[in-house]
Amino acid sequence: MKRDYALVFRGHRFCYEVQAVAKLFFPGERFLLCEDGTVPDCDYILTEIRDGSILRVRLHLQGKEMEREHISRNEQEYALCRMLFDMLVTMTGYQPPWGMLTGIRPVRKLVQAVDRGMTMEEAVADLRERYLVSEEKLHLARQCALVQMPMLPHSPKEIGVYVSIPFCPTRCSYCSFVSHSMETAARLIPAYVEKLVDEIRVTGEIIREYGLRVHSLYVGGGTPTAIPAKALQCVLAALSQEMDLSGCREYTVEAGRPDTIDREKLAVIRDAGVSRISVNPQTLQDSVLQAIGRRHTAQQAIEAFCLAREMGFDDINMDLIAGLPTDTYEGFADTLARVMSLCPDSITVHTLTVKRAAALYQKAYHENTAIAEVERMTALSASALPVHGYQPYYLYRQKNTLGNLENVGYAKSGKENLYNILIMDETQTILGVGCAASTKVVCPDGDITRIMNYKFPYEYIDRFVQMMEKKQELRKRLADMETRYAEK
Numbered sequence: 001m002k003r004d005y006a007l008v009f010r011g012h013r014f015c016y017e018v019q020a021v022a023k024l025f026f027p028g029e030r031f032l033l034c035e036d037g038t039v040p041d042c043d044y045i046l047t048e049i050r051d052g053s054i055l056r057v058r059l060h061l062q063g064k065e066m067e068r069e070h071i072s073r074n075e076q077e078y079a080l081c082r083m084l085f086d087m088l089v090t091m092t093g094y095q096p097p098w099g100m101l102t103g104i105r106p107v108r109k110l111v112q113a114v115d116r117g118m119t120m121e122e123a124v125a126d127l128r129e130r131y132l133v134s135e136e137k138l139h140l141a142r143q144c145a146l147v148q149m150p151m152l153p154h155s156p157k158e159i160g161v162y163v164s165i166p167f168c169p170t171r172c173s174y175c176s177f178v179s180h181s182m183e184t185a186a187r188l189i190p191a192y193v194e195k196l197v198d199e200i201r202v203t204g205e206i207i208r209e210y211g212l213r214v215h216s217l218y219v220g221g222g223t224p225t226a227i228p229a230k231a232l233q234c235v236l237a238a239l240s241q242e243m244d245l246s247g248c249r250e251y252t253v254e255a256g257r258p259d260t261i262d263r264e265k266l267a268v269i270r271d272a273g274v275s276r277i278s279v280n281p282q283t284l285q286d287s288v289l290q291a292i293g294r295r296h297t298a299q300q301a302i303e304a305f306c307l308a309r310e311m312g313f314d315d316i317n318m319d320l321i322a323g324l325p326t327d328t329y330e331g332f333a334d335t336l337a338r339v340m341s342l343c344p345d346s347i348t349v350h351t352l353t354v355k356r357a358a359a360l361y362q363k364a365y366h367e368n369t370a371i372a373e374v375e376r377m378t379a380l381s382a383s384a385l386p387v388h389g390y391q392p393y394y395l396y397r398q399k400n401t402l403g404n405l406e407n408v409g410y411a412k413s414g415k416e417n418l419y420n421i422l423i424m425d426e427t428q429t430i431l432g433v434g435c436a437a438s439t440k441v442v443c444p445d446g447d448i449t450r451i452m453n454y455k456f457p458y459e460y461i462d463r464f465v466q467m468m469e470k471k472q473e474l475r476k477r478l479a480d481m482e483t484r485y486a487e488k
């Protein structure tokens, strides 16, 4: 049964932080925010600071009451959140695996601490003591940080490029991307590709003007292989013609949906010099594939992978999702074993987000059963994959994932995906091309300017003149970045 919860704030402005802690225990919940301090007629969490130093938290949840006070003049935001966290652990009996850490980049926290002069062990201890992260998650974050640190960029002139092709054969039920099914959007493809090629040309000019070097190139979406082979060829040809890819360390095309992969498209990708592809079954259980709105079978996913191998692709990733509707622990274990038997070069294990799993969520958080199952799935991945030579190398958290869990990339040594690391690390400039793509210009002090392209293909096509005006903004930001690096 879904409940209403309210957050009542008195005498402080840490509303966002308090809400983030509460969401660890009640993910997917929409809280009623009572910033005027009024207590409503429903379950609530009250946080208060009075007389400058008295911190009070009161819980009135599911028929239980708890109240504590603490005196503190320092770090009141942390102290209040810590009190709330401890009380919610006691009241619910649930200990979030990432503790109080609510950000999406735990590994970055370790890397930044080491950059500031801490040893890795000191940085790990800080996460343990300050944020109450579990030993299992500390170990995972530490492993990822150690793999990533030597791979991080050394020069601001090295950049990533992301190209968006936002079309898919059908829309998966859990999808949170801007992707359009071919049924509704196929007619937009010719105009979209034409504009995309124009944007690639202008982006190539900017890269040359500012002496930037493409370090990694990622063509994603959507599913780039959803569009016809000739259209895909046109996009990849524009990238090779307009950008100098001679120093590019990694060139990925997502061939995500197995039902979009055929010999002709794989040949187009291979001949364009792509070094890595992703074939993403998500699950190898046919009934689950049907339940999530995919129109391919497990066997098609296996055949697509084998075809890519036969055609010479020696760096293939496969994505899986733990917690898909109707999946079970046994189903996930079977999928994992079958995927590992194919020996892809990397396997990324995502955890479904709660808002995409409304039905599951109801069951999960009010009966605590499905969550335990998803935890078993991710624990199985963490134990089985290293035994088969896959080590964790990147992770990120999304808001509202089932069980506050994470998405983890596992790879064989030397097959770690650079772009995935860089997008999470946020220390490299990434130029986004295509609809819904975002550009991030990173300055020396870590200051980041973001420029968003239009979100939907029809907007991108219809407002292309304004899109090009955004390139002037990009030029200004790159000039500013150059100046700030020169002054450093």
Ligand code: SF4
Residues within 6 Å of the ligand: 167, 168, 170, 171, 172, 174, 175, 176, 177, 179, 221, 222, 223, 256, 257
């Ligand atoms: S394949 Fe990916 S991008 Fe396409 S609909 Fe499914 S989840 Fe969304």
